[in-house]
Amino acid sequence: MKNLFVLVLIALLTSSCQINVMQSDPGTDPNAVVPDANARIARKLFVGGADGKTIYSEDRYEYNQKGQLTKLSRLSRNAAGSMDLYNYNEYVYNDQGQPTQMRTFSRTQSGIFQQQWVTNYEHPNPNQEIETMSYVDATTKVLTPQSRTETTTEEGRKARVIQYYRNNQTFEKSRETVFRYEAGRLTAEESLNPNGAAGTVFRYAYKGRTATVEEFMGNRSESISSQAFQYDSRGRLVRSEVTKTNPILCVAMVPGSATVYEYVD
Numbered sequence: 001m002k003n004l005f006v007l008v009l010i011a012l013l014t015s016s017c018q019i020n021v022m023q024s025d026p027g028t029d030p031n032a033v034v035p036d037a038n039a040r041i042a043r044k045l046f047v048g049g050a051d052g053k054t055i056y057s058e059d060r061y062e063y064n065q066k067g068q069l070t071k072l073s074r075l076s077r078n079a080a081g082s083m084d085l086y087n088y089n090e091y092v093y094n095d096q097g098q099p100t101q102m103r104t105f106s107r108t109q110s111g112i113f114q115q116q117w118v119t120n121y122e123h124p125n126p127n128q129e130i131e132t133m134s135y136v137d138a139t140t141k142v143l144t145p146q147s148r149t150e151t152t153t154e155e156g157r158k159a160r161v162i163q164y165y166r167n168n169q170t171f172e173k174s175r176e177t178v179f180r181y182e183a184g185r186l187t188a189e190e191s192l193n194p195n196g197a198a199g200t201v202f203r204y205a206y207k208g209r210t211a212t213v214e215e216f217m218g219n220r221s222e223s224i225s226s227q228a229f230q231y232d233s234r235g236r237l238v239r240s241e242v243t244k245t246n247p248i249l250c251v252a253m254v255p256g257s258a259t260v261y262e263y264v265d
Contacts, residue, residue, distance in 0.1 A: 032206035034185075036235035040067065040264040048257045052241075058083065063264065068093055088113075098123050118143055127153045147171075157181065175199060209233070217249065224249050237261050 044059040055077065062071040069091055075083040085107070092101040104117035115136050122130040129151045134143040148164040148171050158179050164171035177191045191199035201216045203223075211229035216222075226244035231237055241258035 029207045031208070032211075033209045033231045033233075034235050035211075035231065035237065039234070039236040040069075041261055042264045043262040045260040045262070046257070047260055048254070052256060052258060055083075061264075066097070068097065098129075114138060129153075145171075157186075225253055236263055 040063060041059075041061050043061070045055050046057045047053055047055050057074070057076040060073045060075065061069060062073075064070050071091070072089040073085055074087040075085050078084045087104070087106045090103045090105070091099055092103075094100050099121045101121065102117075102119040103115055104119070105113045106116045108114050117133060118136055119131055119133045122132075124130065131149040131151070132145055133147045133149075134145045136143055146166050150162045150164075151158060152160045160179065161177045163174045163176075165174045166172075173194045175191050175193065177189055179186055180188045180190065187204060189200075189202040191201065193199045198218045203214045203216065205212050205214075209231045211231070213227045213229065214223040215225040217224050223244070224246040225242070228241050228243050229237055230239040239258060239260050242253050242255050245253045245255055
């Protein structure tokens with residue numbers, strides 16, 4: 001029950017005011033940068049402070065010789081000022097290069113790392129992936145499924161994502177997100193609640209090597225959050241920054257907080 005509560009809380013916090021780095025439509029600027037969706041990230045630095053450069057935490061990525069992500073390590077700054085590892089993911093692939101499993105380990109109070117989650121991936125067909133996330137009991141090591149995500153792609157692009165969360169012994173639909181494209185580029189992400197009512201909507205617009213992302217809730221005409229993206233000459237996202245939030249609806253976002261991206265090559 002405690003694990004279910006945590007999942008529901010995460011869902012509520014992330015269903016609005018998400019830090020979203022999906023690629024977007026160039027808007028009215030025909031010369032806008034084309035984002036590189038395949039660039040391999042080496043590090044993400046989460047920064048803030050008065051100068052906007054203080055690193056509070058970071059993600060580090062490791063790849064194998066095939067270019068597949070094999071490990072994602074998460075670190076945060078401790079009281080002494082150094083960075084401590086507190087969580088990491090390990091990834092497994094099949095012979096076709098498809099992900100089959102992600103194992104999540106977290107540091108306990110005693111300082112040891114213990115497997116906490118196992119995420120299994122199924123691929124019923126080339127255009128569908130089913131992700132099942134299970135909690136690992138610390139004592140018995142028994143896996144208890146907590147959530148399921150079904151992703152459908154069209155022409156190699158994400159088209160629809162349906163999320164389910166466990167309620168007692170069954171999975172209940174939590175959210176459905178539809179991805180809309182124009183001229184091969186994503187223009188909007190539209191989420192629907194289980195009853196079909198409008199949820200959150202992200203609208204994207206590009207200009208030059210920058211982009212803005214506006215988030216709307218339901219049928220409201222005024223956005224509840226805004227982010228600014230900066231890209232390099234190769235179309236790689238190098239910085240995303242929160243520029244506007246609703247203090248009531250966007251508890252997970254702080255204006256001025258930013259993410260800096262570094263790449264393998």
